Amino acid sequence: MSISSPDTCISHNNNNLPNLSNKSNGMRGNKYNCNNSGTPRTRLERLLRERELRKFNKSLNDGETELSNNDSFSPDSFEAFSWFNDEESLETISANGCSTDGCERQDSRTSRERLLVVANRLPVSAVRRGVDSWHLEISVGGLVSALLGVKEFETRWIGWAGVNVPDEIGQRALIKALAEKRCIPVFLDEEIVHQYYNGYCNNILWPLFHYLGLPQEDRLATTRSFQSQFDAYKKANQMFAEVVKEHYVEGDVVWCHDYHLMFLPKCLKERNRKMKVGWFLHTPFPSSEIHRTLPSRSELLRSVLAADLVGFHTYDYARHFVSACTRILGLEGTPEGVEDQGRLTRVAAFPIGIDSDRFIRALELPQVQDHMKELKERFAGRKVMLGVDRLDMIKGIPQKILAFEKFLEENPNWRDKVVLLQIAVPTRTDVPEYQKLTSQVHEIVGRINGRFGTLTAVPIHHLDRSLDFHALCALYAVTDVALVTSLRDGMNLVSYEFVACQASKKGVLILSEFAGAAQSLGAGAILVNPWNVTEVASSIGYALNMPADEREKRHHHNFVHVTTHTSQEWAATFVSELNDTIVEAQLRTRQIPPPLPIEVAVDRYAKSNNRLLILGFNATLTEPVDTLGRKGSQIKEMEPKLRPDLQEPLRKLCDDPKTTIVVLSGSDRSVLDDNFGDYSMWLAAENGMFLRATKGDWMTTMPENLNMEWVDSVKHVFEYFTERTPRSHFELRETSLIWNYKYADVEFGRLQARDLLQHLWTGPISNASLDVVQGSRSIEVRSVGVTKVCIGGITLLLFIQHHRLAYLMLR
Ligand SMILES: O=P(O)(O)OC[C@H]1O[C@H](O[C@H]2O[C@H](CO)[C@@H](O)[C@H](O)[C@H]2O)[C@H](O)[C@@H](O)[C@@H]1O
Numbered sequence: 006m007s008i009s010s011p012d013t014c015i016s017h018n019n020n021n022l023p024n025l026s027n028k029s030n031g032m033r034g035n036k037y038n039c040n041n042s043g044t045p046r047t048r049l050e051r052l053l054r055e056r057e058l059r060k061f062n063k064s065l066n067d068g069e070t071e072l073s074n075n076d077s078f079s080p081d082s083f084e085a086f087s088w089f090n091d092e093e094s095l096e097t098i099s100a101n102g103c104s105t106d107g108c109e110r111q112d113s114r115t116s117r118e119r120l121l122v123v124a125n126r127l128p129v130s131a132v133r134r135g136v137d138s139w140h141l142e143i144s145v146g147g148l149v150s151a152l153l154g155v156k157e158f159e160t161r162w163i164g165w166a167g168v169n170v171p172d173e174i175g176q177r178a179l180i181k182a183l184a185e186k187r188c189i190p191v192f193l194d195e196e197i198v199h200q201y202y203n204g205y206c207n208n209i210l211w212p213l214f215h216y217l218g219l220p221q222e223d224r225l226a227t228t229r230s231f232q233s234q235f236d237a238y239k240k241a242n243q244m245f246a247e248v249v250k251e252h253y254v255e256g257d258v259v260w261c262h263d264y265h266l267m268f269l270p271k272c273l274k275e276r277n278r279k280m281k282v283g284w285f286l287h288t289p290f291p292s293s294e295i296h297r298t299l300p301s302r303s304e305l306l307r308s309v310l311a312a313d314l315v316g317f318h319t320y321d322y323a324r325h326f327v328s329a330c331t332r333i334l335g336l337e338g339t340p341e342g343v344e345d346q347g348r349l350t351r352v353a354a355f356p357i358g359i360d361s362d363r364f365i366r367a368l369e370l371p372q373v374q375d376h377m378k379e380l381k382e383r384f385a386g387r388k389v390m391l392g393v394d395r396l397d398m399i400k401g402i403p404q405k406i407l408a409f410e411k412f413l414e415e416n417p418n419w420r421d422k423v424v425l426l427q428i429a430v431p432t433r434t435d436v437p438e439y440q441k442l443t444s445q446v447h448e449i450v451g452r453i454n455g456r457f458g459t460l461t462a463v464p465i466h467h468l469d470r471s472l473d474f475h476a477l478c479a480l481y482a483v484t485d486v487a488l489v490t491s492l493r494d495g496m497n498l499v500s501y502e503f504v505a506c507q508a509s510k511k512g513v514l515i516l517s518e519f520a521g522a523a524q525s526l527g528a529g530a531i532l533v534n535p536w537n538v539t540e541v542a543s544s545i546g547y548a549l550n551m552p553a554d555e556r557e558k559r560h561h562h563n564f565v566h567v568t569t570h571t572s573q574e575w576a577a578t579f580v581s582e583l584n585d586t587i588v589e590a591q592l593r594t595r596q597i598p599p600p601l602p603i604e605v606a607v608d609r610y611a612k613s614n615n616r617l618l619i620l621g622f623n624a625t626l627t628e629p630v631d632t633l634g635r636k637g638s639q640i641k642e643m644e645p646k647l648r649p650d651l652q653e654p655l656r657k658l659c660d661d662p663k664t665t666i667v668v669l670s671g672s673d674r675s676v677l678d679d680n681f682g683d684y685s686m687w688l689a690a691e692n693g694m695f696l697r698a699t700k701g702d703w704m705t706t707m708p709e710n711l712n713m714e715w716v717d718s719v720k721h722v723f724e725y726f727t728e729r730t731p732r733s734h735f736e737l738r739e740t741s742l743i744w745n746y747k748y749a750d751v752e753f754g755r756l757q758a759r760d761l762l763q764h765l766w767t768g769p770i771s772n773a774s775l776d777v778v779q780g781s782r783s784i785e786v787r788s789v790g791v792t793k794v795c796i797g798g799i800t801l802l803l804f805i806q807h808h809r810l811a812y813l814m815l816r
Pocket residue numbers: 126145146147148149151263287288357432433494495496497498
């Protein structure tokens with residue numbers, strides 16, 4: 006049993022106002038930083054920050070406001086989302102003749118930023134009552150609970166209402182009923198739900214992301230149906246994208262949620278590049294070794310990377326995601342996120358929270374007090390232990406019950422003094438794995454109750470149903486020990502809710518170390534490995550016997566965390582980070598040279614009689630080819646060969662008496678000779694160190710006294726590392742040496758590069774006049790001043806002057 010660990014949520018830069026210069030210089034705080042502590046605490050702070058951002062953005066866009074259209078947005082008939090929060094008694098909502106107090110209530114805070122939440126499940130599930138009549142029930146699950154606590158934004162929710170509606174009358178009536186709750190449905194037919202939701206989402210991605218692998222007995226069948234399920238998944242994501250497009254207003258923040266919608270960021274950006282798109286994963290993201298097994302691994306990662314900001318609950322999940330992108334896609338992981346050809350997708354940790362006030366306030370309500378009284382009377386003389394979970398294999402319900410059995414077995418004196426209440430909310434009941442789990446749990450509960458029950462009492466009360474909010478709050482409040490034994494869990498909000506309701510009782514939380522919540526509530530909880538039944542059983546004993554002062558201390562730690570890291574803050578931080586990310590991307594784009602105005606260039610070209618075209622070689626005249634890196638990762642590489650489709654146009658240009666062509670490259674002379682030897686042009690090899698007209702001989706521009714004595718010793722170091730780094734190689738050029746690890750395992754290559762540099766600095770080059778240049782996957786050592794800019798530039802300027810040429814440089 007491990008008792009408490011310090012809160013590991015790392016704080017980050019204090020970003021009450023945008024500190025853009027720092028960030029764009031790569032000086033942000035920790036890698037994949039945990040953002041809670043940097044959140045503007047008050048609404049005023051946040052407004053100031055937003056105003057500052059808008060002003061800043063405006064200056065970038067010559068007077069256009071890009072960040073949000075708060076001021077111009079006029080409210081429509083949608084009711085504020087806060088009905089979920091204000092209307093505590095709301096268990097079910099009748100869509101016909103809406104029962105809530107403010108269905109038509111207009112939102113007075115019209116300046117709030119518009120947020121489109123896109124999630125597979127709407128916060129309400131629809132039940133048909135007639136041809137055009139619907140009954141709406143609140144959906145159960147942490148995603149819904151957390152997002153309902155978000156009040157800062159002008160929110161609309163796009164998702165599936167959990168029901169098949171094949172007819173138009175029914176669809177129209179449901180659209181209308183949901184509109185009153187600011188919800189917009191995506192209609193998925195039965196076949197799509199079967200293949201996309203039950204199949205790809207819940208039978209493949211869900212177990213995989215929770216380290217459970219694919220279902221064992223069905224492995225072959227699953228593999229066979231994989232492609233059709235993935236096709237349905239993509240199709241469903243396209244359908245979500247269509248609905249977003251219909252309801253999107255320029256400036257909206259579009260926040261996509263969870264593993265159901267990994268394809269959505271790509272679909273949205275393809276439709277509108279300027280849309281502000283964030284994606285947040287509510288489950289763990291597994292180690293890249295697990296993600297690698299997924300046949301559609303690359304496609305899914307690339308689609309998510311289309312978002313501007315990608316968020317996870319914990320630092321670990323973010324790290325796993327970045328590592329999957331580097332190892333599987335061969336992209337560059339940076340402290341900010343993932344980079345692909347100059348475009349950055351920001352990746353960060355945003356630990357979710359709950360609307361703690363709502364729970365604390367609820368405890369004062371008379372109906373909750375009544376519930377509490379009933380429960381206390383019912384279980385008088387016994388300690389109450391509580392489990393609240395969806396009936397899902399990730400929640401470790403069998404493990405929990407077996408540990409309780411072991412505790413009763415080993416502690417006969419407790420048998421009539423403790424009761425375990427397990428709320429097991431049915432979920433995904435069409436998926437066979439979930440059906441099997443239900444029977445398994447029922448069997449274990451029956452056995453234990455048969456074994457330890459008496460005529461008047463049973464040790465386990467197991468409920469296959471959900472409870473309404475008030476009943477749940479009462480239950481949390483009267484509990485002595487809450488037991489969360491998830492085998493893996495993105496966060497687990499039940500543990501937060503329990504803590505919020507324990508201000509007077511100060512009960513104990515036993516929490517799985519495999520729940521995201523363990524990182525934030527580890528200081529006060531008893532952390533356990535749910536697979537270790539003996540450890541969990543002894544933790545139960547420890548918790549039941551814990552003295553009051555220890556309970557109080559532990560509770561205090563957790564209560565402070567739960568009440569300060571709320572769902573409101575979580576959403577505000579995510580959205581504000583998304584806005585910052587967009588501004589930063591604009592700044593970065595401004596540093597990139599503007600694209601060539603083709604029409605102007607063509608016009609000038611046509612009018613001039615004496616032209617010089619300076620062309621780069623690698624990536625300008627060559628073409629990328631797919632190669633396989635270590636472990637099968639796909640890497641785009643440039644072959645040092647002129648693209649076949651450019652041969653003809655290049656020859657025409659070279660043969661034009663009014664045009665002089667120079668290819669300026671870092672490559673050595675032989676590469677340029679091989680590719681361009683029979684064209685009529687100029688070649689500048691090794692960044693201009695060597696120059697020749699193809700009709701003549703090579704000339705060198707190398708300074709006469711260039712010291713090359715260092716080459717042999719550097720070569721030794723390079724050879725040493727090449728031998729020890731599979732798939733790396735080095736090139737010996739006339740004036741430089743390059744060690745290249747672009748085909749090697751990215752992370753190992755980087756480690757080796759660091760060691761190599763250390764060897765160089767402490768050995769062969771410590772006294773030499775050399776430049777060491779670190780490329781993204783290479784290390785180059787060359788004499789001081791041997792660069793494309795210095796040598797190539799000087800050479801070319803002399804060349805231009807000599808020929809009295811106007812010039813255009815293409816790289
Ligand atoms: O919509 P369902 O298929 O019925 O499932 C319910 C939700 O389960 C998952 O919840 C996760 O989100 C919580 C909040 O971030 C987190 O605390 C928990 O650990 C996760 O399991 C799922 O990710 C949601 O999409 C579902 O709606």
